[in-house]
Amino acid sequence: MSQLPSNSSTESSVTRIVLHIAGDSGDGIQFAGKQLTIASAHRGYAVITMPNFPAEIRAPKGSLYGVSGFQMHVGSTDIHTPGDTIDVLVAFNAAALKKALPDIPEGKIILADEDGFNPSNLKKAGFTSNPLTDGTLDNYQLITAPISKLTRQALIQTGIHSKLTQRSRNMFVLGMILWMFDLSLEETIAQLQQRFKDVPEIAQANIAALKAGWNYAETVELLQPLHLPIQENENTNAGQYTIAHGYEACVWGLLAAHKEAKRPLFFASYPITPSSDILQYIGNFLSEDVEVFQAEDEIAAIASAIGASFAGAIGTTSTSGPGFALKSEALGLAVMTELPLVVIDAQRAGPSTGMPTKTEQSDLLQALYGRNGEAPLIVLAASTPANCLEYAYWAVKLALEHITPVVLLIDAYLIMGAQRLEASALKKLPPIAPHIVSEDTTEYAPYLRNPNTLARYWAFPPMQGKMHRIGGLEKEDVSGHVSYDPENHHKMVQLRRQKVERVQQVIPPLQTEFADTGELLVLGWGSTYGSIKAAVQYLYEKGHAIGHAHLHFLHPFPKNTEQILRKFDKIVVCELNDGQLHRVLQSTFPGMKFWKYNKIQGIPFKEHELIEAFQKILTSEYSPVQHNSSS
Amino acid sequence: MNSNSGYKAFLSDQDVRWCPGCDDYIILRAFARALAAIGLPPERHVVVSGIGCASRLPYYVNTYGLHGIHGRAPAIATGVKLVHPDLYVWVITGDGDALAIGTNHFLHAIRRNLDINILLFNNEIYGLTKGQFSPTSRLDLKTRSSPQGNIQPPFHIGSLVLGADVSFFARVPGNDLNAMTKVFVEAARHKGTSVVEILQNCPVFNDGVFHPVTDKSTAVDHALWVEHGRPLIYGKDGKRGIVRDGCGLRPIRWESEQPPSEVMVHDEKVDNPSYAFALTQLSDPMVFGIIRRMRRPTYEERSQALKQKVAQSAIVHDFIRKAILQENT
Ligand SMILES: Cc1ncc(C[n+]2csc(CCOP(=O)(O)OP(=O)(O)O)c2C)c(N)n1
Ligand code: SF4
Ligand SMILES: [Mg+2]
Numbered sequence: 011m012s013q014l015p016s017n018s019s020t021e022s023s024v025t026r027i028v029l030h031i032a033g034d035s036g037d038g039i040q041f042a043g044k045q046l047t048i049a050s051a052h053r054g055y056a057v058i059t060m061p062n063f064p065a066e067i068r069a070p071k072g073s074l075y076g077v078s079g080f081q082m083h084v085g086s087t088d089i090h091t092p093g094d095t096i097d098v099l100v101a102f103n104a105a106a107l108k109k110a111l112p113d114i115p116e117g118k119i120i121l122a123d124e125d126g127f128n129p130s131n132l133k134k135a136g137f138t139s140n141p142l143t144d145g146t147l148d149n150y151q152l153i154t155a156p157i158s159k160l161t162r163q164a165l166i167q168t169g170i171h172s173k174l175t176q177r178s179r180n181m182f183v184l185g186m187i188l189w190m191f192d193l194s195l196e197e198t199i200a201q202l203q204q205r206f207k208d209v210p211e212i213a214q215a216n217i218a219a220l221k222a223g224w225n226y227a228e229t230v231e232l233l234q235p236l237h238l239p240i241q242e243n244e245n246t247n248a249g250q251y252t253i254a255h256g257y258e259a260c261v262w263g264l265l266a267a268h269k270e271a272k273r274p275l276f277f278a279s280y281p282i283t284p285s286s287d288i289l290q291y292i293g294n295f296l297s298e299d300v301e302v303f304q305a306e307d308e309i310a311a312i313a314s315a316i317g318a319s320f321a322g323a324i325g326t327t328s329t330s331g332p333g334f335a336l337k338s339e340a341l342g343l344a345v346m347t348e349l350p351l352v353v354i355d356a357q358r359a360g361p362s363t364g365m366p367t368k369t370e371q372s373d374l375l376q377a378l379y380g381r382n383g384e385a386p387l388i389v390l391a392a393s394t395p396a397n398c399l400e401y402a403y404w405a406v407k408l409a410l411e412h413i414t415p416v417v418l419l420i421d422a423y424l425i426m427g428a429q430r431l432e433a434s435a436l437k438k439l440p441p442i443a444p445h446i447v448s449e450d451t452t453e454y455a456p457y458l459r460n461p462n463t464l465a466r467y468w469a470f471p472p473m474q475g476k477m478h479r480i481g482g483l484e485k486e487d488v489s490g491h492v493s494y495d496p497e498n499h500h501k502m503v504q505l506r507r508q509k510v511e512r513v514q515q516v517i518p519p520l521q522t523e524f525a526d527t528g529e530l531l532v533l534g535w536g537s538t539y540g541s542i543k544a545a546v547q548y549l550y551e552k553g554h555a556i557g558h559a560h561l562h563f564l565h566p567f568p569k570n571t572e573q574i575l576r577k578f579d580k581i582v583v584c585e586l587n588d589g590q591l592h593r594v595l596q597s598t599f600p601g602m603k604f605w606k607y608n609k610i611q612g613i614p615f616k617e618h619e620l621i622e623a624f625q626k627i628l629t630s631e632y633s634p635v636q637h638n639s640s641s
Numbered sequence: 642m643n644s645n646s647g648y649k650a651f652l653s654d655q656d657v658r659w660c661p662g663c664d665d666y667i668i669l670r671a672f673a674r675a676l677a678a679i680g681l682p683p684e685r686h687v688v689v690s691g692i693g694c695a696s697r698l699p700y701y702v703n704t705y706g707l708h709g710i711h712g713r714a715p716a717i718a719t720g721v722k723l724v725h726p727d728l729y730v731w732v733i734t735g736d737g738d739a740l741a742i743g744t745n746h747f748l749h750a751i752r753r754n755l756d757i758n759i760l761l762f763n764n765e766i767y768g769l770t771k772g773q774f775s776p777t778s779r780l781d782l783k784t785r786s787s788p789q790g791n792i793q794p795p796f797h798i799g800s801l802v803l804g805a806d807v808s809f810f811a812r813v814p815g816n817d818l819n820a821m822t823k824v825f826v827e828a829a830r831h832k833g834t835s836v837v838e839i840l841q842n843c844p845v846f847n848d849g850v851f852h853p854v855t856d857k858s859t860a861v862d863h864a865l866w867v868e869h870g871r872p873l874i875y876g877k878d879g880k881r882g883i884v885r886d887g888c889g890l891r892p893i894r895w896e897s898e899q900p901p902s903e904v905m906v907h908d909e910k911v912d913n914p915s916y917a918f919a920l921t922q923l924s925d926p927m928v929f930g931i932i933r934r935m936r937r938p939t940y941e942e943r944s945q946a947l948k949q950k951v952a953q954s955a956i957v958h959d960f961i962r963k964a965i966l967q968e969n970t
Binding site for chain 2: 472
């Protein structure tokens with residue numbers, strides 16, 4: 011919604027800007043975006059980024075479906091989403107412009123590489139004439155430059171051979187953007203030197219192009235309107251934060267928990283979009299007690315993690331929708347054997363292969379119930395790229411302290427997005443005390459339980475005198491011997507349920523932001539946190555008694571959940587699915603009424619659509635179903 | 642060897658529940674004897690299984706044991722072994738478990754050459770589910786799920802695992818306590834994946850299929866026991882042997898005192914798996930003993946080497962480094 015102050019200029023500087031860079035998938039858009047993110051964060055700005063890849067690996071050049079985009083919302087104040095609409099578009103070619111145009115409000119800035127608008131590119135993008143010259147963009151601040159040509163010229167002067175020039179165009183553009191935002195080149199140059207330390211000619215070409223772009227922007231008056239320095243942020247906590255992509259934060263969370271718990275970490279996975287980033291990144295942290303295993307499929311990945319847990323390690327695995335389905339039977343084994351295990355599911359649009367690169371929150375019911383038999387387990391969800399660290403850590407903590415499998419739900423948007431992660435977040439992490447049998451236990455019974463938590467005591471080879479045999483067959487209470495006794499099965503099913511329910515005693519209470527009582531509570535979970543927060547904040551500041559609560563613990567729910575829900579006249583549950591949490595809430599709190607607002611388009615909520623939906627609910631009589639009108 | 646006296650310590654207190662007369666009882670005894678012969682305390686052994694009659698075995702031995710899910714035991718064992726490379730990890734599996742639902746994991750464990758020992762109870766039938774044909778059942782076999790006869794040709798287990806470059810493959814009869822004990826010990830000593838195919842008679846659903854090669858009266862003329870460095874000679878009168886035949890092998894008979902010079906000498910160490918493959922293709926005689934035993938790097942060794950070569954390579958902010966990495970790194 012354009013009434014959101016996305017560009018409220020105070021004289022010559024702005025508080026926040028949404029920048030979108032787009033071009034062919036081979037243009038190095040994501041790399042330039044990543045460098046820009048690092049440079050912005052280095053300066054102390056808040057950022058949230060969102061890449062948008064084509065599904066094809068190397069789509070034909072200039073085609074609409076080959077457009078790779080990178081969006082960054084940067085500013086000196088709190089930033090919660092990658093931004094609804096674009097303030098500055100940098101288009102490498104005609105197709106990039108075509109795809110982004112609907113998201114650019116009139117009056118905003120478009121910077122285009124005129125070399126990317128040749129007749130062939132125009133045709134592929136479906137333009138009948140050149141939008142840069144035919145008046146299509148009259149209502150925008152259009153700036154064109156022959157960026158390809160300028161990059162080539164700049165590099166020829168430095169004597170770098172021509173093959174590298176086309177590929178350095180992204181750095182020329184990055185140089186221009188850094189100038190726009192008044193960011194220095196130093197950090198980026200250092201990054202490039204580090205990144206290409208083994209191929210100095212590439213480092214050199216990139217740095218030359220970067221500097222040329224910066225100099226060009228400064229010299230050419232044409233670009234003056236683009237100079238948009240962002241207001242200085244007073245409390246930048248220099249050095250006390252880093253940029254975190256969701257996948258990095260997940261890995262750091264697992265490693266931090268491993269260090270705290272003092273148990274070996276075993277991670278196994280099978281590549282699947284979008285979870286593969288975790289597998290690819292964690293491979294950098296191999297050590298004496300960190301093992302990373304690429305298995306032959308998702309079943310082998312979880313099965314090997316279960317073996318690792320049986321052997322005394324923190325067994326972990328990551329996957330996405332279809333792979334999560336394959337893990338169901340083994341998850342049941344982990345429930346039955348009561349072994350600590352963490353499964354990270356980076357949800358994507360389903361069912362089946364669905365839309366692999368698009369985000370969705372539609373695996374919640376699968377995580378909660380998708381197994382044969384009564385098979386309860388703990389389900390958590392992170393809500394921002396940065397807090398993937400905190401919840402990956404919590405997943406390990408709960409698995410080790412309650413000796414049970416834990417599912418951590420993230421999604422395509424969280425895993426690929428990036429954000430500032432503050433050092434203070436690490437200081438808040440609670441201690442971890444794995445529930446390991448004490449050495450002097452002489453008669454080890456594998457299913458003897460801690461009377462408070464009902465967790466069994468973990469013993470593993472080669473501990474002496476603690477040998478035991480466990481498996482998927484039902485066991486006798488305490489002894490763990492195979493048992494088909496009817497009463498015993500009834501009891502064991504209940505014990506497994508109660509063990510998970512008692513986790514309520516240790517998880518943090520549900521919090522509300524903005525109003526903590528009043529007209530409307532907006533309830534969400536997972537990656538919708540930022541957009542819900544921004545929308546609620548807007549209405550709250552307009553004077554509504556509207557609050558936001560976000561569930562990070564989905565099974566069991568925090569103890570105070572009902573108490574919070576009862577403080578509001580109306581409750582709306584917002585999800586990127588067809589109403590899964592809504593369904594769970596209705597059955598968990600049968601007396602209460604829940605509105606729902608859902609979007610199933612593979613993309614996140616926009617602030618403005620939520621604001622409109624909440625406004626309607628605030629003013630209407632009860633009618634609990636409120637679907638996204640466009641779906 | 643204290644195996645004859647000490648093996649009872651390796652048996653658990655659980656009632657063994659296989660059908661009377663099942664070879665599984667003999668295999669269990671041979672396994673316990675092998676564990677005793679290896680001479681390590683029981684907590685250094687982890688026995689992992691899938692689902693099936695065979696896969697019940699972990700409950701009956703007094704070690705660490707994990708009875709997994711159907712077909713996935715090699716994958717579970719992989720996790721155990723990678724966390725504790727110094728433990729002896731055994732996989733107990735059946736022909737259905739390893740070669741139907743679990744073929745994938747079975748072959749990948751072998752390909753990686755993880756240092757685990759896979760005991761494959763081949764009864765050419767699904768025992769636990771009460772008698773359907775399996776991927777090793779012979780053509781035309783009438784079973785409960787092939788009342789008109791089986792039309793799916795069987796896998797040759799040996800040939801299959803050699804295709805994945807197995808570094809240790811042996812075949813033993815499930816009724817020969819001493820032979821099994823010895824081969825299990827050798828399998829454990831081998832560094833790399835050992836596959837032992839046990840021809841296990843299921844008296845209830847597939848009785849007698851191995852009779853010609855496992856029964857003492859007929860086996861002499863139909864079973865060939867190989868031993869490294871010894872000629873491939875068998876038969877009551879020692880006048881039968883194996884010679885090369887094109888790319889394969891062929892049995893011959895002779896009348897002379899001395900065997901013909903073409904009779905081959907067993908070499909279990911040859912790098913090229915073709916010879917061992919040809920041995921596994923023979924059905925009369927059926928070849929027993931250690932068919933292949935050679936050294937190639939194990940997965941754990943490669944993983945260890947990799948960890949020593951590369952230090953943790955990601956660049957992270959100092960405060961992240963402090964939180965996630967052990968101080969000494
Ligand atoms: C996922 C799954 N599918 C099917 C089964 C049923 N099932 C159990 S054991 C078995 C076959 C066992 O045959 P084999 O591995 O040869 O073992 P045996 O009983 O002959 O020793 C089958 C089909 C199962 N337990 N799990
Ligand atoms: S069914 Fe066959 S294999 Fe299974 S226990 Fe009985 S005899 Fe043995
Ligand atoms: Mg069988």
